[in-house]
Amino acid sequence: MRTVDYASVVDEVASACIRANRELPEFSLSYYRTALKRETDNRARSIIDRYIQNVAVAAERSLPLCQDTGTAVFFITIGNGITLAGGPSPLICDAVNDGVRKGYAEGYLRKSIVSDPLYERKNSTDNTPSIIHLEQCEGDILEIEYAPKGGGAENMSRLKMMTPADGEEGVLDFVVQTVKEAGGNPCPPVVIGVGIGGNFERCTYLAKKALFREEPHSDQRYAALEQKILQAVNALGIGPQGFGGKVTAFDAHIEYEPCHIASLPVAVNINCHVHRHAVISL
Amino acid sequence: MNIQLTTPLRQEDLLKLKPGDEVSLSGIIYTARDAAHKRFVAALDSGEKLPVNLEDQVLYYTGPTPARPGQVIGSAGPTTSYRMDPYTPRLLDECGLKGMVGKGDRSEDVALAVARNDAVYFAAIGGAGALIASCVVSCEVVAYDDLGAEAVHKLRVKDFPLIVAIDSNGRQLDDS
Numbered sequence: 465m466r467t468v469d470y471a472s473v474v475d476e477v478a479s480a481c482i483r484a485n486r487e488l489p490e491f492s493l494s495y496y497r498t499a500l501k502r503e504t505d506n507r508a509r510s511i512i513d514r515y516i517q518n519v520a521v522a523a524e525r526s527l528p529l530c531q532d533t534g535t536a537v538f539f540i541t542i543g544n545g546i547t548l549a550g551g552p553s554p555l556i557c558d559a560v561n562d563g564v565r566k567g568y569a570e571g572y573l574r575k576s577i578v579s580d581p582l583y584e585r586k587n588s589t590d591n592t593p594s595i596i597h598l599e600q601c602e603g604d605i606l607e608i609e610y611a612p613k614g615g616g617a618e619n620m621s622r623l624k625m626m627t628p629a630d631g632e633e634g635v636l637d638f639v640v641q642t643v644k645e646a647g648g649n650p651c652p653p654v655v656i657g658v659g660i661g662g663n664f665e666r667c668t669y670l671a672k673k674a675l676f677r678e679e680p681h682s683d684q685r686y687a688a689l690e691q692k693i694l695q696a697v698n699a700l701g702i703g704p705q706g707f708g709g710k711v712t713a714f715d716a717h718i719e720y721e722p723c724h725i726a727s728l729p730v731a732v733n734i735n736c737h738v739h740r741h742a743v744i745s746l
Numbered sequence: 747m748n749i750q751l752t753t754p755l756r757q758e759d760l761l762k763l764k765p766g767d768e769v770s771l772s773g774i775i776y777t778a779r780d781a782a783h784k785r786f787v788a789a790l791d792s793g794e795k796l797p798v799n800l801e802d803q804v805l806y807y808t809g810p811t812p813a814r815p816g817q818v819i820g821s822a823g824p825t826t827s828y829r830m831d832p833y834t835p836r837l838l839d840e841c842g843l844k845g846m847v848g849k850g851d852r853s854e855d856v857a858l859a860v861a862r863n864d865a866v867y868f869a870a871i872g873g874a875g876a877l878i879a880s881c882v883v884s885c886e887v888v889a890y891d892d893l894g895a896e897a898v899h900k901l902r903v904k905d906f907p908l909i910v911a912i913d914s915n916g917r918q919l920d921d922s
């Protein structure tokens with residue numbers, strides 16, 4: 465058993481929100497450097513160059529890298545031995561949302577959430593509620609992964625309930641078609657997260673989770689499919705900002721889970737070139 | 747070579763632009779995104795005047811982050827333009843709007859309306875909001891304050907780097 469202080473969760477989440485919106489992790493920065501080496505077209509190179517300058521200016525002036533500081537998405541892994549104490553609520557989700565309120569206010573981040581999606585569309589003014597995916601495990605670890613997810617790229621994401629007969633080729637076609645239709649809208653070069661299996665709602669969760677994995681899939685067949693997706697997408701020629709180029713996607717990752725005998729759910733979640741992510745261990 | 751443009755836009759300058767031209771824009775521009783566009787068109791529907799005069803002006807599709815103390819504006823890059831497509835032709839046809847700045851493709855209807863009005867659609871670099879903030883000299887909210895980041899801001903920009911994405915003939919950059 466381990467007791468975690470509510471206020472420390474709030475503070476850590478708040479600072480992760482601020483940090484992730486101002487600084488890119490090394491992994492995401494390496495995407496820019498690799499793309500710059502691969503692009504030969506002048507316009508494509510000059511756009512990637514400006515992405516790199518943007519990182520420097522954001523650090524220098526303590527500004528968010530992008531004005532869209534996103535929906536705050538969290539993947540939380542919480543051990544059964546963790547107890548949250550000392551706060552207004554015993555629930556980790558409440559502490560995380562309080563952290564978002566604090567971070568988005570103190571970090572001068574944009575509040576981009578409307579409370580009613582269809583009618584009033586009134587801004588909630590503190591960027592909550594965030595989207596929280598909670599996973600339990602044994603032991604006393606508490607790990608919180610945060611990703612600010614911009615609306616432009618999220619809007620280009622798709623789900624298709626395919627059939628088993630569609631197979632690998634069907635999956636590949638669907639992913640490539642999704643990126644093609646997105647064109648310049650999601651701020652390419654993009655990162656592609658693909659969820660395969662599960663069911664209707666689980667599949668989209670898998671796609672989001674796939675976005676933030678850094679290594680190729682541990683199953684060789686899926687790792688090979690990730691490469692096929694990346695090659696096919698980069699052959700589209702959409703390029704940085706959709707103005708043409710060799711790099712339309714930096715990376716593609718797949719997560720899969722078992723599914724029903726009748727189904728082959730496939731979800732494609734797209735992230736923009738500002739591939740922001742932070743991990744906190746408490 | 748960058749083409750220097752200042753607002754209010756002049757027709758003779760716009761007619762010379764071609765898709766892919768790189769432009770440095772200076773002067774006053776107005777921000778508006780989804781919610782402000784909806785209100786603009788609702789105002790037109792009920793015969794009211796818009797809160798800003800768009801004649802020969804430029805709308806910039808952005809919702810900036812709040813300014814830090816001592817800074818003019820927060821991060822301020824373009825948002826995806828197609829969401830404004832349902833509203834744009836009326837602003838061009840009825841309000842004299844001449845320029846839009848955003849990112850991504852526009853509908854056929856927008857391209858036609860751009861051509862009909864000798865207007866131009868410019869693309870700014872998406873996901874470079876901190877860099878673009880350096881081009882903003884002043885910023886004030888001039889309408890729809892209750893919309894927060896979606897309020898209409900009057901910006902003075904200097905050398906805002908843009909690419910012509912639809913020219914005054916309705917030709918799109920990726921048609922070429």
